Amino acid sequence: MAAIHITDIEAAINFWREKKPSPDGITLAPEIRDLAEVYALMVYHHEDYVDEVGFPKDAWAAWLAWYETTPDTPCIAICSTSQGDDECKGCGRTFGEVQHWPAMTPAGKRETWRRITMEDTAWRFNKYAERAREAEQVWPDDVTDTKPPG
Template sequence: MAGIHITDIEAAINYWRERSPSPDGVSLCKELRALAEVYALMVWFHETEADEATLPAKAREAWLAWYDTMPDTPCIAICSTSQGDETCKGCGRTFDEVQRWTEMTPGEKRASWRRIIIEGDAWRFNRYAERALEESGSGR
């Protein structure tokens, strides 16, 4: 199973902080407590990923509630892997990721999303600027 990156744990914490704010500035809802414990251990042990398979049940439930608010797929309906590219120019997923997407776990999908975002060179991030150049012939 994939690891859940600490930035996803932070995003889930912020989701729950907004959704269920502390009434007194000190106490936390059960979802925040579960995620905060995982986050604290990650920081303490200098880990950047929590194992998806061994995440405590309450923390997993809280993380999945946040995960369900995120777009499922980076697809923008321009799939160059169907034309033979190893990596899709539209969304940035590899051929294997495109083929296995429906079978992937939430952690595996988030790992793909993280890589795609870090690389930042898929058309989904540049509003098709590269595609427009190729179509006009000036990008050749």
């Protein structure tokens, strides 16, 4: 079963803080209170992850609302798993993760996102951008005559 990392709980809390700011600096929106309870228990028990199965219903709804604002897939349309790689050079997902992505739970997808972000080896994490910058140096923008001669 997939689990949710504490940084995702923090991101969801911050999402709701921006969406529903406290009117008086003390009162919290119900979504923030629900997520803060989960967060506080994680901190108290020194846990980095919380199992999605035991997530309280209202906190789960608040987390899912935040999750819906995140990109669904890390795909950058350069899929090397279709060429036989066990791990995609473009997005960093394993062959199994790419194949089963549509069936994965939101928590499972976030676990994958966290892993590939922490590994930071996929082209999606600056490698592709670096290659694009290198290409700009080879083909500078100031080339004005792009028409073939004649």
